[in-house]
Amino acid sequence: MKFLLFLTAAALTAAPPIVIQNATVLTVTKGSFKGSVVIQDGKIKEVGEKVMIPPGAQIIDASGQYLMPGIIDAHSHIAADSINEGSVSVSSMVGIEDVLDPEAISIYRALAGGVTTVNVLHGSANAIGGKCQVIKTRWGKDREGILFEGAKPGIKFALGENPKRQGMSSGTRAGGGQQYLRYPGTRMGVEDVIRQAFNDAKIYQAEWKSFNERKGRGENPIPPKRDLKLDALVEVLEGKRLVHAHCYRADEILMLLRVADEFGFKIKTLQHVLEGYKVAKEIKEHGAGASTFSDWWAYKVEAFDAIPYNAAIMVKKGVLVSLNSDSGELMRRLNTEAGKTMKYGGLTETEALSLITINPAKQLDLDNRIGSIEPGKDADLVIYDKHPLSSFAKVQKVLIDGSVYFERDRDITDRQLREQRKKQLLEKEKQNQPQQKKNAAPGRRPA
């Protein structure tokens, strides 16, 4: 890791312009061609078959290689020390931002798979979960350094089996056969929890409005209590916080869209949404995006009625679709996940690539910053040795904000250095081990 840190630091302090040459550039939004990309101050400055090479530029020759925008994973749970606050059915007071782990190795693994932006979500244990955090996989940086600066905040909702799990009857704790099960226990209950929460949020919003009005009139009223749980929901009502809702079945999807319409807020994305193909029209009408898996289902009852054509069908119905990983492992090969939509549903290359680049960028309201290779956007770029939709493609280099954060060659040399260092430390520890006398130390006093 030390070497990586050094590499990063060097890249940042020097910061000359970078030109990536002779690559097959897959811009996603502006076609594909053989050409170059000029990077300056962390942004893409120029893209084209022929570009002006700025003086002093560092040249990266990518002959025979492919350049694509950094992959965006719209649904992940990496880099956090806790994921679920499952004790309550509405946990909008908690946030991933408080428990980020910038040293989680999963960040590096995602980076090595070409992922540069990740939406780290709260889990799906409850109807209204916690706040999400968008990060960039800037490996080696501290917490501040991995935050996606200026990203719109989000929140996780969940429908169906997970939030209606009531927990075990905690008999050991309760005693006397009493059970403390969590409400709700049915899909009806999940809807009720969401309605109740937004009713509370509206009352809370009104309380503060009235307080501020009285204050404005020069009175000195006792302020209402700040409630972190309702603060986040008021932000949803005011359109300041994006809702990412875990769901599977068509009926519950329609339920959520209706509830949102009724309370006057938007569902930004439906997550998993395995039955989305059945209600694509309604999803489009609401304006929600859909973030799904390519061919992963049947892991629980509500995930049975799924087809690999889900993404393609929703795309063709005009829904904004992305593919996500929901897994630190799948995350490393989202490119081949996208490729599957060409086989199942016949999406074009560009359409397939957009499922892991520009579409998730739009779903996070970050398409002005990332998701395609266009002048003015962040220089988050991945170089593959083969076409990224091929299962033979390997990531060679990953740049974020114009700095190289991953290099395959370097990674391979570092492995040996790390192995050596490990051997040294193991040897040292063995030598320093005190020769323990094996008499059962009688000096122990009772605690």
Add this chain to the structure above:
Amino acid sequence: MLKHLSGLVCLAALALSPGNAETPEVIAIRNAKIVTVSGPVIPKGAIVVRNGLIEAVGESVTPPADAWIIDGAGLTVYPGLIDSLSTLGLPDAAPMGAPSATGRRGGGPPTATPSGPPTPPARGPEDRPSNTSYLLAADQLSATDRRIEAARNAGFTSAVAFPNRNIFSGQGAVINLAGERPGNMVVQSPTGQFLTMRSAGFNAGYPGSLMGVIAYIRQIYLDAAQYKAAKEIYNAQPSGNRRPDYDKHLEGVLASPRILLPAGNPKEIERMLRFGAELKQDTILYGLHEGYRAAALIKQHNGKVLVDLRWPEKSRDADPDQIDSLRALEARDKAASTPAELKKAGVPFALYAGALSQPSDISKAVKKAIDAGLSFDDALRALTLSPAEIFGVSNRLGSIDKGKIANLVVTNGDLFQERTKIKYVLVDGIKYEPSPEQPAAPSEATR
């Protein structure tokens, strides 16, 4: 206390330990090497102790006529050691082990009433789970805690004792490690709120995760601020305003002069420094085993820290075939260099015995820090004047100066050396000789 103890201590030990049966009011130690910590070492000088306080110290101090004279030739006098984070005198507290800052460590759900009837799991911050912020260590002290004598044997004459069973555990007290009654022992109270990041775990009530704990603490501070404001408004104008409900949990928070937060590695250190600043409370971090990697960061935040002396070791029960990660190996290798790195960066720090209780283990642990680059003087300071400064009692404890409390350690050589013996300690001017090793023997006899 001694009367009680004498029932347990075997006759031989009793003969060696005169106790306070013959406590003179004035004691003078002369011809001793005096390490004042606050000033230069006096190679040969005298200390006069009167009425529990240091009356005079210096090279040319003449013992007064009414003093009991102790010849200190060949002996070294140090200020009494301060264990900066402990549960001494609090038999109900959990042992002060390494902190669990990730909140994942299992154990039972924290509860405010460990022995009370089972309570339903908390449904939110309004239930005030795991909150005994109002508990005062000073009110909970037991002068007959047998660990007190063991700590004196290791050279400790004071400790900062905290209740530690809850997220809001309660307020600590600086105590002297001897006294007939608990009231004799208290030097300063309250001295800060002890916070843990212990969550109830899944399905055992709110908060069930680390991010839940953080959100909970944040909500409590918001509630406390509102509570304070509401009380002020109400007291100024009771007529026409509804009275705020009394809340002991918030009273405890508002009465805390500072907070103690757990942090082991850089991510936790950064997280807790930021959190302390957000709560606008004077913050002390405890744990710090990977503090060697974050010294500059702590300095940047003007942090103050308490370092656990029980350095991490390979678990004795570990699978011999399992090779630890490079990160874990490095952490074990470098942990003891934390004090030296903190010193270099200019961070105020103190050491605490943590789960160590044997005098020889404590000496060895300090020695390990010295071997890793800490000077002897800085090690001594971290167990005397530095903790006194961190907890705001350096005007009465921590060094050998006129007017300070007469807490002294008298040895036959340099502290923290294997061959050095502690001859006796003075607590509040009263002399205690350590009982010979094998302190567990009496309890075995009574079994």
